[in-house]
Amino acid sequence: MRQLCYDDPVPTHSKRGKFITFEGLDGSGKSTQLEKLAGALRAEGSTVVVTREPGGTPLAEKIRGILLDSATRSLAPMAELTLMFAARAQHIREVIEPALEAGKLVLCDRFTDSTEAYQGGGRELGSKIVLELHRIVCGDLQPDVTILMDSDVAASVARARRRNQASESAENKSSDENRFERESRAFFTRVRDSYLAIARREPRRVALVDARGTIAETHERVMQAVRKKLKG
Ligand SMILES: Nc1ncnc2c1ncn2[C@@H]1O[C@H](COP(=O)(O)OP(=O)(O)OP(=O)(O)O)[C@@H](O)[C@H]1O
Ligand SMILES: [Mg+2]
Incomplete structure (x- = not known):
């Protein structure tokens, strides 16, 4: 049997x-x-994987269904928190880690900062438990760059509600992802404050982007922020 040589090609992406x-x-x-x-x-030639949380794998999408459906009632905050991490554990193993190991760019719609903002801040479970669970479940996996879209509470939630109403009538109510959008203004104010605290705590990773402009203006800001952070 042939011995492996040090200069044999490494099977994983370098x-x-x-x-x-x-x-x-x-x-x-x-x-x-x-x-x-x-x-x-992609237009610049990068291989990009687009994914989302909660979700991103068949099992995690089922958990998403439970978490976001407004038919889900009286879910204990701790159950909500741990379901988020259950979905994340699956997502990391099946999608995120393999893509990163293969040298791809992974763009993920929400990650642990959402859990810190919504369950830690909104549900008032606090940041500590979220960060502790992140360490246990996700190890040292941290985003290289996080784009935090900053906007006004009332304007954002109104946009989300309009979008959901439009998609519900288009899809004949096949999906309902409204559970969080029913929360109070005070809840979303706590969420926003938690996000801003994360941005202050981790300025190297998190780019705060003003999301109040047009889609094109915001895209420009996002591009600038990503280039700057990836260069850094
Ligand atoms: N800059 C903008 N100006 C006006 N409308 C916008 C802008 N950006 C997005 N929208 C519209 O607002 C709605 C919500 O946008 P989008 O779905 O991208 O938000 P989101 O942050 O992903 O929301 P969610 O957290 O609920 O998934 C959509 O109907 C979208 O077309
Ligand atoms: Mg969205």
């Missing part, structure tokens, strides 16, 4: 990919901007 996440309130424009960024990066 250069690890980059992990870019989009964060922000419901309706702040994350999915819109993520798709536009993916298009721009």
Whole structure:
């Protein structure tokens, strides 16, 4: 049997990919901007994987169904928190890690910052438990760049509600992802404050992008922020 030589080709991709996440309130424009960024990066020749949380794998999408459906009632905050991480564990193993190992660019719509903002801040479970669970479940996996889409609470939630109403009538109510959008203004204010605290705590990773402009203006800001962070 032939011995492996040191200069045999390494089976894994030599250069690890980059992990870019989009964060922000419901309706702040994350999915819109993520798709536009993916298009721009693909046009430059990058191999891009687009995914989302909660979800991104068949099992995690089932958990998403439970978490976002407004028919889900009286879900204990701790159950909500741990279901988010259950979906994330599956997503990391099946999608995120393999893509990063293969040297791809992974664009993910929401990640652990959402859990810190919504369950830690919105549900008032606090950041500590979220960060602790992240360490246990996700190890040291951190995004290389996080785009935090900053916008006003009322305007964002109104946009998300309009979009959901439009898609419900178009899809004949086949999916309902309204559970969080029914929360109060005070809830979303806590979510936004938590996001801003994360941006202050981790300025190297998190780029705060003003999301109040047009789609084209915001896309320009996102492109600039991504280039700057990836260069850094
Ligand atoms: N800059 C913008 N100006 C006006 N409308 C926008 C802008 N960006 C997105 N929209 C519209 O607002 C709605 C919400 O945008 P989008 O779905 O991208 O937000 P999101 O942050 O992904 O929301 P969610 O967290 O609920 O998934 C969509 O109908 C989208 O077309
Ligand atoms: Mg979205």
